[in-house]
Amino acid sequence: MAKGITIVADSNIASLNDFFNDATLGQLSGQTVKIIPVAGRDIDAKLLSEVQPDILLIRSVTQVNEALLAENHSVQFVGSATIGTDHVDQDYLAMRNITFANAAGCSKHSVAQYVLTAILTIRPNYWQQPVTLGIIGLGNIGSTLAQYANDLGWQVLGYDPLLPSSTINNASLEKVLSQSNAVSLHVPLTSEKVDSDAKGSDYPTRHLINAETLAMMPADTILINSARGPVVNENDLKNDIALTGRQVVLDVFEHEPTVADSLIAKLKIATPHIAGYTLEGKLRGTQIIYDALCEKLGIIPAQSMSNLLPLNLFLWSELKAHPDRLSKFYDMMQDNASLRSKISGENPDKQVNGPDFDGLRRDYHLRREWQS
Ligand SMILES: NC(=O)C1=CN([C@@H]2O[C@H](COP(=O)(O)OP(=O)(O)OC[C@H]3O[C@@H](n4cnc5c(N)ncnc54)[C@H](O)[C@@H]3O)[C@@H](O)[C@H]2O)C=CC1
Numbered sequence: 001m002a003k004g005i006t007i008v009a010d011s012n013i014a015s016l017n018d019f020f021n022d023a024t025l026g027q028l029s030g031q032t033v034k035i036i037p038v039a040g041r042d043i044d045a046k047l048l049s050e051v052q053p054d055i056l057l058i059r060s061v062t063q064v065n066e067a068l069l070a071e072n073h074s075v076q077f078v079g080s081a082t083i084g085t086d087h088v089d090q091d092y093l094a095m096r097n098i099t100f101a102n103a104a105g106c107s108k109h110s111v112a113q114y115v116l117t118a119i120l121t122i123r124p125n126y127w128q129q130p131v132t133l134g135i136i137g138l139g140n141i142g143s144t145l146a147q148y149a150n151d152l153g154w155q156v157l158g159y160d161p162l163l164p165s166s167t168i169n170n171a172s173l174e175k176v177l178s179q180s181n182a183v184s185l186h187v188p189l190t191s192e193k194v195d196s197d198a199k200g201s202d203y204p205t206r207h208l209i210n211a212e213t214l215a216m217m218p219a220d221t222i223l224i225n226s227a228r229g230p231v232v233n234e235n236d237l238k239n240d241i242a243l244t245g246r247q248v249v250l251d252v253f254e255h256e257p258t259v260a261d262s263l264i265a266k267l268k269i270a271t272p273h274i275a276g277y278t279l280e281g282k283l284r285g286t287q288i289i290y291d292a293l294c295e296k297l298g299i300i301p302a303q304s305m306s307n308l309l310p311l312n313l314f315l316w317s318e319l320k321a322h323p324d325r326l327s328k329f330y331d332m333m334q335d336n337a338s339l340r341s342k343i344s345g346e347n348p349d350k351q352v353n354g355p356d357f358d359g360l361r362r363d364y365h366l367r368r369e370w371q372s
């Protein structure tokens, strides 16, 4: 590393200055830390070539690849304070010998709680009756959601072809889609293998939900996508909703950050990619990449998110005992209204514009995770 440590960071990373400062990083070497906060979409090749930072900290909106880094010769560590990694060309980073870390699992409870809130907002009667919840992708978020579902006495039908079968990984894709009251998607965004392309997946998720798979779902089955927009083919979804009247909840969109009103108008609930946006989820994301950077620098972590968290009074046990308090725990319809309030333009081009979508996320009042 150079004498001082220069960090270019997405300004939407929570508590940047609390985690990355002289005391928390320069503790052994006495190095000073300079942070340059930049909106994630403005982190570009020109900036990285001019600044030549040692460290790049991002979230999901910065594409990290050869185009971004070809003219940069200084970055030694890239940390993404996100679960998803589809925006990062990890093979390229490995080829350049740049260490990469993401924040696996950081918002698993936040997203699982988002999904429960969506289902119980649309169908409050599900608090009291037997429900079959379909979960596609049983990693950190999917398996956490399954725990909440079990706790509510719901049956889980789960599909994850990359994991061994288990009590929750217990069904084919067709069975999950055709026999669930609600289906929730928790897969990474992956593409098909092309020839010997090592990056592709044997079970690609791009357009996993399309005309064919939607046709397997009964009309009254809710669909929730809080994974990545392109997992659902939006044109096919619009046709499906027109045909069946299906209740659909989207937190992520195929052409995000722009979202067409022709889609939003058909959705039961639409939110601006905030399923993981709790204080705990975002701080955990920062903590995980901070810890990874400390490991890279050979220093002991000197900051902990527990120092930064105010008291949390949101107890899952309380909500279970008082389901009528759901909107006090998370008023999802407020997020839905905020997104819809940003629709502008004239028909047929009415849409939420990218800067408005990003603005809602930048200025989001972070929720609290419910504690067990
Ligand atoms: N809306 C939001 O705010 C957030 C969205 N996410 C998204 O959620 C995704 C999932 O997150 P985690 O559960 O933490 O990831 P994870 O990596 O722990 O689990 C993903 C699971 O999906 C499975 N999978 C892969 N391809 C599949 C396929 N074709 N069919 C069924 N299962 C498949 C994998 O085997 C793995 O078990 C992330 O990749 C990210 O894109 C994550 C956090 C917040």
Ligand SMILES: O=C(O)C(=O)[C@H](O)COP(=O)(O)O
Binding pocket: 012, 059, 060, 061, 081, 082, 083, 084, 085, 107, 273, 276, 277
């Ligand atoms: O962690 C992920 O993966 C996500 O989708 C993030 O929560 C999205 O947030 P940003 O990284 O876009 O702020």
